[in-house]
Amino acid sequence: QSVLTQPxxxxxxxxxxxxxxxxxxxxxxxxxxxxxxxxxxxxxxxxLIYRNNQxxxxxxxxxxxxKSSTSASLAISGLRSEDEADYYCAAWxxxxxxxxxxxxxRLTVL
Amino acid sequence: xxxxxxxxxxxQPGRSLRLSCxxxxxxxxxxxxxxxxxxxxxxxxxxxxxxxxxRGTGFADSVEGxxxxxxxxxxxxxxxxxxxxxAEDTALYYCxxxxxxxxxxxxxxxxxxGTMVTVSS
Numbered sequence: 001q002s003v004l005t006q007p008x009x010x011x012x013x014x015x016x017x018x019x020x021x022x023x024x025x026x027x028x029x030x031x032x033x034x035x036x037x038x039x040x041x042x043x044x045x046x047x048l049i050y051r052n053n054q055x056x057x058x059x060x061x062x063x064x065x066x067k068s069s070t071s072a073s074l075a076i077s078g079l080r081s082e083d084e085a086d087y088y089c090a091a092w093x094x095x096x097x098x099x100x101x102x103x104x105x106r107l108t109v110l
Numbered sequence: 111x112x113x114x115x116x117x118x119x120x121x122q123p124g125r126s127l128r129l130s131c132x133x134x135x136x137x138x139x140x141x142x143x144x145x146x147x148x149x150x151x152x153x154x155x156x157x158x159x160x161x162x163x164x165r166g167t168g169f170a171d172s173v174e175g176x177x178x179x180x181x182x183x184x185x186x187x188x189x190x191x192x193x194x195x196x197a198e199d200t201a202l203y204y205c206x207x208x209x210x211x212x213x214x215x216x217x218x219x220x221x222x223x224g225t226m227v228t229v230s231s
Contacts, residue, residue, distance in 0.1 A: 002153065032214070035216075035217045044221040044222065044223055044224060045146075045218070046221070047217045050216060050217035050219075051217075086153075088153065092214040097168060098170050098171070099144070099159065100156065101155065103153050104153040104154070
């Protein structure tokens with residue numbers, strides 16, 4: 001059972017906007033920044049969003065992050081087939097004094 | 111920027127293993143570093159982190175007291191000494207660079223390809 005809760009799956013058709021949620025608590029998302037990672041099949045994770053809504057250089061602006069209270073969301077607009085991957089949210093958690101990840105959401109592009 | 115892990119393999123329960131991560135293409139001693147693992151078919155789990163000068167470390171509860179993280183800035187290398195290994199430690203172990211020098215961590219912006227650790231008799 002992950003400290004951060006994500007839906008196990010999400011789907012959309014090309015061109016659509018998909019949103020993936022990440023629910024936490026006051027000891028993690030409520031107090032710290034949220035980060036999002038994309039893991040394409042068979043590859044290492046890649047940082048998509050840092051500090052709630054900042055994109056590293058090279059990440060398309062189709063990817064956006066937001067945070068409100070103890071929840072966060074990753075939105076992917078203009079969905080493409082190459083966006084099919086696992087997505088993970090992450091934050092620091094005071095109660096365990098460690099970085100915690102969500103269980104991951106597998107995005108399918110129909 | 112590149113991270114290359116090594117040292118994984120098949121090990122019996124209760125034994126030890128030391129993982130290494132060689133960094134290149136960035137100023138290694140400017141950043142905190144981490145180990146993140148992924149069990150087969152499962153999600154990501156943060157294992158341990160160390161700040162830039164080794165004065166701050168952190169461990170997941172699942173490995174606290176069994177694993178030791180260290181770094182050698184002169185050799186641009188990160189290490190994970192894993193003791194008293196258990197079947198549940200079986201995973202692909204990634205080395206990851208932090209965007210920050212300190213703990214708690216920021217984003218992990220550079221990842222290696224991982225080294226597989228299998229704990230089985």
